[in-house]
Amino acid sequence: MSGTADFQRRMPEASHDLRRPVSLLQRWHVDLPLLIGLLAITVYGLIVLYSASGQDWHYLKRQGVFFLLAYGVMFTVAQVRLQTMEYWSPWIFAGGVVLLVLVLYMGVGAKGAQRWLSIGGFRFQPSEILKLAVPLMVATYLSRRLLPPKLHHVIAVLALIAIPTLLIMRQPDLGTSLLIAASGLLVLFFAGLRWRYILSAIGILLAASWPIWNFVLRGYQKQRILTLFNPEEDKLGAGWNIIQSKTAIGSGGLYGKGWTNGTQSQLNFLPESHTDFIIAVLAEEFGLTGVLLLLALYAWVIVRGLWIAANAQDTFGRLLAGSITFTFFVYIFVNIGMVSGLLPVVGVPLPLVSHGGTSIVTLMMGFGILMAISTERRRVSIG
Known part of the structure; x- marks a missing residue:
């Protein structure tokens, strides 16, 4: 119609108005969901620890x-950007390996193992860094190569994993060495490792079982492995821990004996x-119900x-988040x-x-990385 201004639809001129x-x-x-789960486990863990330590406030x-x-x-x-983590990862890895070498020559021993370094009166376990x-x-x-990885890339990754694993086994610390190896192998698995490589590795491992x-x-x-199959063979020695542990678990029943009322733990x-x-x-003390509650929190x-791994912005974030999450699962399962x-x-x-001290800090560092990966998308969108 003449004399009538045209109707125009306009987007807001300032881009930040849409944010x-x-x-x-x-x-x-x-x-927030990850933080809620961690806080719930923390509180629950402190309640259990108070009883497990004999009500020792220390x-x-x-x-x-x-x-x-x-x-x-x-x-x-x-707060650290993923690009920064990716840039510094080779240096962190190299520094951790150097510390492991120092443990072999300058480490502090305890209970037949040499796993710690003491610097300025502060004692720590370098193997925790490698986790x-x-x-x-x-x-x-x-993440800097085409996936799924080719054979020579798989071999290179296995070499990277083997160096710290073998150094930690020398301390000796079989449990930590296996967990660290698992954390690296999980990244390789999430990168799309072909099944023929996995089956070949299983075959090689079975063939090497006798020399190992x-x-x-x-x-x-060896005694620990043999005890697994027949703990009753040495009830007062190697089998004591497992026998008492299974007795405590079985006696709890569905609802347990009550907080601080456990006999196996309170009577040492x-x-x-x-x-x-x-x-x-x-x-x-809390029975099957208490165990299921903890498992539910872990599952959360x-x-x-x-979810964070599936929604990560790039390959580096997906591989790292998947490995950290499944390594956490491996800790629980083992x-x-x-x-x-x-x-x-x-x-x-x-x-x-x-x-524990160092292990808790290391775990929470891993969850900090997960939070950095989770919020990376928001950083990109927010600017």
């Missing part, structure tokens, strides 16, 4: 300090009740980690398996529940 308001959690790159306060430090580290790592350095390094290497048994494993490690029948065998204390964290008599005792703590 959603940025929440405080987004600014600090915190994944252990509880010390664990609380470890958690405060660990959460601080997690929030700090979450993250190995998947970081392998993810960096594979005779020339690699130490006497006490159960060794290492506040560290490796703490799940037996949980089962005895694992499912969230897999600990519960060995405590219940399904796997040999290899000294793997229950994540975020067993008493």
